[in-house]
Amino acid sequence: MQKTPEQKRLKIIIGVLILILIFAVSVLGLIIVSDKKAHDEVSNRPEVETALFDEEANSKEVREEEKKSAVVIDNSNCATGFGNLMLINPNFKVTTSWIANRKKQLISVSKTYGIQEGNKNNGDNLMDAEAAKHLNDMLKAYEEYNPGHAMVTRSCFRKVGTKCGRLCAATGTSDHHTGLTCDLIDPKYGTELNADYYNSHKEWQWLRENSYKYGFIDRFPAAWAGGPMSEPINVDENGSTGLYETWHFRYVGIEAATEIATGKYNDGKYDSLEHYLKQIGKVKDLKNGKCE
Numbered sequence: 001m002q003k004t005p006e007q008k009r010l011k012i013i014i015g016v017l018i019l020i021l022i023f024a025v026s027v028l029g030l031i032i033v034s035d036k037k038a039h040d041e042v043s044n045r046p047e048v049e050t051a052l053f054d055e056e057a058n059s060k061e062v063r064e065e066e067k068k069s070a071v072v073i074d075n076s077n078c079a080t081g082f083g084n085l086m087l088i089n090p091n092f093k094v095t096t097s098w099i100a101n102r103k104k105q106l107i108s109v110s111k112t113y114g115i116q117e118g119n120k121n122n123g124d125n126l127m128d129a130e131a132a133k134h135l136n137d138m139l140k141a142y143e144e145y146n147p148g149h150a151m152v153t154r155s156c157f158r159k160v161g162t163k164c165g166r167l168c169a170a171t172g173t174s175d176h177h178t179g180l181t182c183d184l185i186d187p188k189y190g191t192e193l194n195a196d197y198y199n200s201h202k203e204w205q206w207l208r209e210n211s212y213k214y215g216f217i218d219r220f221p222a223a224w225a226g227g228p229m230s231e232p233i234n235v236d237e238n239g240s241t242g243l244y245e246t247w248h249f250r251y252v253g254i255e256a257a258t259e260i261a262t263g264k265y266n267d268g269k270y271d272s273l274e275h276y277l278k279q280i281g282k283v284k285d286l287k288n289g290k291c292e
């Protein structure tokens, strides 16, 4: 059937209206979508801010961790801030709370490297991680250069001091509080602590001559004892240590150990840590515990 012109016009108008409707719906749809997106972005913003905040919180935690791993400074002893060169002796004392904090920063030498503690009564042989790594290297070399010999520790970190005359240091005054020290015993020579006896063995002499290469020093050499061990303790302003212990090795780092062992500030002779710290200007008054 043939459509009248009016019917044709109506059809065109309806078609145009449908197109307009489709267009309008599409535009409306786009507006809704973009609005939702914008809304989402806005509502996401607090999350972004939270994330940034969390990141900040995390880095605060990291900073706290870093603080924990750094050596705590005891305000009553200026030399605890010297890192591997820290000084604790009867004139540079530390508090019991400092000692307790220091303990938390140490690792077990036996669990980490299999180096055994020779005296079970001493508990775990705790030490600063960097020092323990170097101790392990040094003792492996000791075994290599001295076949049939090995070393065990005879206490490293000590929480409390001991009272046994000149050979021991009271709580707060011991180099063993630093976490950088171990007494070392070669079981081949028994367990009796006799300085001259150990000194007479060539294996022990190897340790004394080579320990600086691993960052360790003979902490209490005879020349710096400040007099015979039978006399009262003498820790003076010139750098005497008051002690003579051939088994006591202290980590100070390779550079300082080399300067101490080769006597850079002591006419080529083995130095004491006390005298060295005064010579390099870190300590001002060895008798009264004052730093520069």
Ligand SMILES: [Zn+2]
Binding pocket: 176, 182, 183, 245, 247, 248
């Ligand atoms: Zn010792």
